[in-house]
Structures are given as structure tokens and as C-alpha cells.
Amino acid sequence: MNRPIYLDAHATTPVDPRVLEAMLPYFSDKFGNAASKTHAYGWSAEAAVELCREVVAAAIGAWSPKEIVFTSGATESNNLALRGVMEAAAPGSHLVTTAIEHHAVLDPARHLERLGYEVTFVPVEPNGIVDPIRVAAAMNARTALVSVMTANNEVGTIQPIAELGRITRERGVYLHTDAAQAIGRMAIDVDRMGIDLMSMSAHKIYGPKGVGALYVRSRGPRVRMVAQMDGGGHERGLRSGTSNVPGIVGLSKACELLSTESRAENERMRVMRDRLYAALLASVEGVALNGDPERRLPGNLNVSIAGIPSDTLIGALPEIAISSGSACTSASLEPSYVLRAMGQSDERARSSLRFGVGRFTTDAQVERAAELVAAKVRELRSAADAGTLGVARRG
Numbered sequence: 001m002n003r004p005i006y007l008d009a010h011a012t013t014p015v016d017p018r019v020l021e022a023m024l025p026y027f028s029d030k031f032g033n034a035a036s037k038t039h040a041y042g043w044s045a046e047a048a049v050e051l052c053r054e055v056v057a058a059a060i061g062a063w064s065p066k067e068i069v070f071t072s073g074a075t076e077s078n079n080l081a082l083r084g085v086m087e088a089a090a091p092g093s094h095l096v097t098t099a100i101e102h103h104a105v106l107d108p109a110r111h112l113e114r115l116g117y118e119v120t121f122v123p124v125e126p127n128g129i130v131d132p133i134r135v136a137a138a139m140n141a142r143t144a145l146v147s148v149m150t151a152n153n154e155v156g157t158i159q160p161i162a163e164l165g166r167i168t169r170e171r172g173v174y175l176h177t178d179a180a181q182a183i184g185r186m187a188i189d190v191d192r193m194g195i196d197l198m199s200m201s202a203h204k205i206y207g208p209k210g211v212g213a214l215y216v217r218s219r220g221p222r223v224r225m226v227a228q229m230d231g232g233g234h235e236r237g238l239r240s241g242t243s244n245v246p247g248i249v250g251l252s253k254a255c256e257l258l259s260t261e262s263r264a265e266n267e268r269m270r271v272m273r274d275r276l277y278a279a280l281l282a283s284v285e286g287v288a289l290n291g292d293p294e295r296r297l298p299g300n301l302n303v304s305i306a307g308i309p310s311d312t313l314i315g316a317l318p319e320i321a322i323s324s325g326s327a328c329t330s331a332s333l334e335p336s337y338v339l340r341a342m343g344q345s346d347e348r349a350r351s352s353l354r355f356g357v358g359r360f361t362t363d364a365q366v367e368r369a370a371e372l373v374a375a376k377v378r379e380l381r382s383a384a385d386a387g388t389l390g391v392a393r394r395g
């Protein structure tokens with residue numbers, strides 16, 4: 001049996017063979033604990049980790065490798081950024097974020113709210129982009145942190161981070177951004193964009209699962225924050241726990257590949273994504289694009305198909321690995337909260353499909369996927385016409 005066509009690159013990506021090759025020695029030969037200071041095993045592991053810190057720092061324009069804190073992924077990085085900064089700020093301080101953040105930001109924000117901090121969830125425009133004026137208007141004298149994702153994981157919209165950076169810098173407030181989807185897919189420079197904290201994840205960029213990083217600015221301004229994991233004082237005291245050396249090597253190799261290849265790769269992905277959209281428009285009635293047609297990730301296509309609930313369609317299409325939105329909401333019958341926050345109807349939010357084109361996607365796969373979707377929609381609609389399925393016929 002053929003494996004399903006993988007078009008879910010927002011959920012995760014396969015480890016690039018070159019990344020795996022770079023990691024392998026660190027599971028066996030080079031197994032040392034990077035914190036062991038008394039022998040060569042430790043020294044060589046530490047040297048590898050420090051080299052990776054330089055590569056990751058360079059990839060995002062960080063001034064110093066010391067500004068990179070290795071973590072278990074973007075969820076941990078987001079938690080560390082939000083809780084760590086707010087805990088170091090005055091009691092009752094204010095956090096500004098948006099309604100379309102990943103759960104790994106929304107949930108820590110709600111947690112902070114329960115702890116007595118004030119949180120504002122700024123709404124977004126119908127194209128999924130947050131208006132910096134609304135963010136500025138939401139800020140008050142007690143605002144300590146603004147957290148806005150660089151690019152959204154459902155509709156791929158790219159947020160005006162540089163503009164937000166100017167606003168936050170002017171007011172002496174830290175800016176955090178969850179860049180898990182954005183790394184490598186667009187130019188990111190923490191200085192130019194005025195970013196003070198930034199979350200990354202290796203498994204979204206063809207690295208391994210379970211490793212990521214948080215960028216924490218050390219000067220102009222120096223970020224004051226409190227560790228959320230205490231122990232041996234690893235990562236300059238900000239994240240205790242024995243370093244995941246093979247994972248860190250994988251993250252670094254993944255960043256290195258992006259720095260040389262992402263420009264051409266993004267162009268290739270954009271062309272395939274546009275071809276997929278064109279094929280769906282030509283063969284399926286009632287296809288509507290969700291998000292912004294221009295300001296979005298090159299591999300992202302999010303559409304709603306009128307009258308076709310996404311769970312019905314996805315369930316009927318085992319040949320394609322796609323989702324309706326974030327991995328969490330697609331498992332339930334809840335419509336996408338991202339589309340709802342963009343002002344879309346429940347029905348449209350329930351009929352959303354998220355396609356994620358990636359590094360290893362081929363033209364043939366994209367073409368085949370469009371054909372399969374078109375055929376299945378036709379089948380579901382004629383069944384609906386015959387009254388055998390609860391799917392509304394729509395034009």
C-alpha cells in the first residue's frame with residue numbers, strides 16, 4: 001500500500017537525512033554530558049553544543065550565542081518566555097497577546113490570568129493579521145510583555161513583527177514572538193525586528209522532535225526573567241536539565257541547511273502551493289481562501305469548501321495527510337478558533353482544510369492531492385443531493 005501524500009508540514013516535518021547523519025555520532029561515540037567538566041567526553045559534548053549555539057544565534061541575527069537557550073521545543077520556549085518574564089515583572093503586570101496564538105501561548109497566558117496577572121487578547125482582522133494600532137491601544141502603564149506569533153500555524157499569516165518591535169521598544173516593553181512556523185520561511189533578524197524573545201522548534205524545520213530554543217536578548221535591553229525549570233543551572237540558569245546534545249546538533253544542522261537552501265526552497269514551495277490552489281479552484285466549486293493572499297507562509301494553503309465539513313472530507317480521504325487546522329482542534333468537533341477569531345462563520349470554520357507543502361513535496365503529489373479532493377467533494381455532494389449524507393449541496 002502506498003503511504004498517504006504528506007501535506008501537513010505545519011504539524012511536523014520529517015528529519016532531513018543530512019540532519020540525522022549529523023546527529024548520529026552524538027547518540028553513541030560522542031555521548032558525553034555537556035556539563036561534565038572533568039574529562040574529554042564532557043568537553044567534546046560541550047564544544048558541540050557551543051558550536052550549535054553559534055550557528056543558531058547567527059541564523060536569527062542574535063548578537064551573542066549566549067542569547068540562545070536550548071529547550072525541549074516551542075511549547076517550552078513559549079512557557080518560559082511568558083511565565084519567566086511575567087514572574088520577574090511587578091505583581092499584577094499586564095500581558096498583551098492575540099486571539100490566534102498557538103495553544104502553547106494562549107494556555108500559559110490564561111494560566112497567568114488565573115495567577116492574578118492582567119491579560120489582553122487582541123482580536124485580528126478578517127485576513128488573520130493583527131493591527132499594530134490595536135496592540136498599541138491595548139497596552140497600558142503596567143504592560144510588561146507583548147507576545148505575537150511571527151506566522152500563524154493554521155492560516156500562515158505573517159504578522160507585522162518589525163512594526164510591533166518599534167512600538168514595544170518605544171514604550172520599554174519586551175516583545176516575544178513564537179517563530180516556530182516562520183523560521184526559514186521568511187527573513188528573521190531579531191535586531192532589525194526589535195524582538196526580545198523568540199521561540200523556535202526543530203521539528204518544524206526538518207530537525208528532530210523534542211528540541212527547540214528560546215532567544216533571550218542580553219543587551220539593548222537585557223531581558224529580566226525567571227527560570228521555570230530549576231536544577232543544575234544549565235543554560236545560564238534559565239533551563240536546568242542535561243542538554244539534549246543529539247537534538248541540539250540536529251536543530252543546528254537544520255538551521256544551517258535553511259541558511260543555504262531556504263530561499264530556493266521557499267520559492268519552490270510557493271509555486272507548488274499556488275498550483276494546488278489553482279487546481280482546487282478549477283475543479284471544485286465553492287473554494288474560499290482563508291487568511292491573507294499575500295502575507296502568508298510560502299507552503300501554506302488554508303481553504304474552506306462550501307458545505308463540506310472538513311472532518312467528513314478528511315475522514316474520507318485516507319490517501320492524503322492533511323488537517324483542518326491545529327492538531328488539537330482537528331481532533332474535536334470544535335471549529336477552528338483561529339478562523340472564528342478572523343470573524344468567519346462557524347460553518348466556514350468547520351469546513352477549513354489546511355494544506356502544508358514542504359521540502360519533500362513533489363509536483364506529482366500536489367497534482368494527485370487536488371484530484372483526490374475534487375473527486376471526493378463531487379462524491380459527497382452527489383450523495384448529499386441523493387439525501388444519503390448530511391452534507392449540504394452548495395454552489
Ligand SMILES: *Cc1c(COP(=O)(O)O)cnc(C)c1O
Nearest residue numbers: 073074075102104153180181201
Ligand atoms: C508546532 C508549534 C508549536 C509547538 O512546538 P513544539 O516544539 O511541538 O512544542 C508552538 N507554536 C507554533 C506556532 C507551532 O507551530
